[in-house]
Amino acid sequence: MTYANITIEDLASDQADKMVKIVKISGQLDESNVDEQSKTIYQLIEANPKNLYLIFDFSELEYLNSKAIGYLTDWYGKISAESGQIAISMAQENIVDILQVVGLTQLITCHVTLDEAKTAMLAS
Amino acid sequence: MDQTPTITTPTAAPQAEIPNTPPSGDETVQISITLPTNAYFLSGIRDFTLTMTKNMTGFSDQWAFRFQSVVDELCNNAIEHGSALGQEIVITFIGHPQESLEIIVDDSGTGPNKYTAAEMQGIFKEQVQKVQTQFLGLRGRGLAKIVAEWTDEIKFEDSDKGGLRVRVKKYIKNP
Secondary structure, eight states, X not given: OOOEEEEEEEEOOSSTTOEEEEEEEEEEEOXXXXXXXXXXXXXXXXXXXXXXXXXXXXXXXXXXXXXXXXXXXXXXXXXXXXXXXXXXXXXXXXXXHHHHXXXXXGXXXXXXXXXXXXXXXXXX | OOOOOOOOOOOSSOOOOOOOSOOOTTOOEEEEEEEESOGGGHHHHHHXXXXXXXXXXXXXXXXXXXXXXXXXHHHHHHHHTTOOTTOEEEEEEEEETTTEEEEEXXXXXOSSSOOOHHHHHHHHHHHHHHHHHSOOOSSSOIIIIIIHHTOSEEXXXXXXXXXXXXXXXXXXXXX
């Protein structure tokens, strides 16, 4: 199985009902691991059904396939339907390129730095 | 008795010289790789695609990453839809340096979704229209979006072995 790892970190927010988390995905998301890895995010959404704000830190993500993009789209739909938001930060050029070609950058903002993403998420 | 191993140099037949240099600038390079129908091997073929494109085709690094995705999506389709477990798929790269890169993926025709080339052409056309007009769910972006956007030609053929062959080509002059 291709290597991939997900770590989740809480980010303190002024608003008590707002749950902000940084989800760092490292490695490569492909057919061999994406179904298994995606369970972590679905569990996170299930545990925090409302006002969930996720910042995906893609600084160490080297590859993602079309199915991983499908999952990202699904998480976007589920989270934004319940007053939450998704943002991406520090994605490498090849990752931004593939997100652009499938049109996902029109739905999800890609921030250049993690600080920029944090500021945007905490302020929204 | 002296038990020190001795090393002798064979002198019988002259060794054939194996080239160890990149092909010359205008030489067409064709490489075929056979993979078992197992997603485990996809990361290896992606690594190969990246290195080969960077070193032997004249395409930019950005295109090397794009071909990585094209190959990954084509191979995954061949494994998931066109070939049963325990079978093989064949990936062929034909590089015309400074001109084009052609990628051909053959499935074994033993998978759960066996389509003829004509049927696949129809499905592809339908999918391409769908991605332009509808919000897609989990699936459907691989061939119709990633492969279609990042290649200039895509052809489906029925192979002699009873499987489906997908042939894509990208011209370097057409970024």
